[in-house]
Amino acid sequence: MSSASSSRPPNAADQANRRRAAEVTLRLSEFDVPPIHDCLVVGKRAAVGPEGARRMVEAVSPGQYELIRVEHPDAEAVVVRKSLLRLLPEDKLVPMLLDEFSRVGNDRLAFKVQVQVVLQVTRELEL
């Protein structure tokens, strides 16, 4: 692109030499529903707050998530998929999430966490 450096007004010849164009790139991907996988740990100064996160997941996945407010130096809440809480009790899951959040996060972040739970069951049957 050219730019006029003189102070005189542009004449017809100058106008003809000018050309402006824009290059547009599109990237398409599927929107994740819900936008968080299993858990979201909300930092105290994150761009999304506990209530904002709760309303977001409630809007796209009604009744599937639970908001748990926590006492922690950097985090103020954890949003957890309810089905996960049927596999892992809250008092086991939440401290583990906060412990990991303390290692890698800070109060300005909201971390989404994928949790895989594999239950190992051994049962003895009498024949």
Added chain:
Amino acid sequence: MRTVGECMQTPVVTISPDRSVEDAARRMELAGLSCLPVVESGQLVGVLTVRGILACHPNRLVADAMSSPAITIDPNASVWEARRLFLRHLVEELVVVEGPTVLGTLSRFRVETEIARYIDPLTELPRPDLLKEQAKALLHAGHELAVIFLDLDSFGMVNKLYGHILGDAVIKQAAGLLRSATDPAWDVLGRYGGDEFVIVTRRSAREARALARHLVERLSSELKAGDSVVTVSAGVAGGRRHHARDGIAPGRTLDDLMNLASLRSTQAKKEGRPVVGETTVTQRSS
């Protein structure tokens, strides 16, 4: 004493909890307000303060930055009652409501500034209006009240003989002695006028008379203007319990107590007695 309605901040600008903190900050700045009541479906659900905004990312919802529930107060309440609410709830802003209607907001700073008008600058003691508010709160709590009215004798002569600067120093000294001889848990001390002090006390009439005698003795032995000793006379009123009951106006009851105690101190001065007590008080309906 001025009411909350006379001191509150208006106009009322409310905000919904699903707006952003950034939007709320802009509205507050444009309207010159220190807080916004948060209203959802016609219900007051919280209050957003400057501190709440500063602590939050601007992208957050107001719901994540507000203080909830909002502490509310009636517009007819006194600023002293407002101050008690601030101390009890440790908040910065009160929302003034009449039923479901939000009328305005009141900041702690505004209340403290207003209360300062009722403090005597020389002695830093409450003036009568503030003293009555403090005493009314005790009456509402069902405490027995007595009033001790203390009057420095011939104080006009002290000003004439030694000048007003020394006169003021004597008043300050008297206030200091009274402060050290009373117990804030039981007694509310104030300056009534030029050379007059009032103590509203939860003590019984008998204990109040004993305290009055002790105060008169102490002041009369320690209070000096130049080479002269300044003596003190006291009157005491009160005795029965004076609960705030239906049809009984606490303010009028207090006025009666103060008036009687004042008349008794005049009587004490005339008769040359240190303390004259009065134990019969009529409760006055409004």
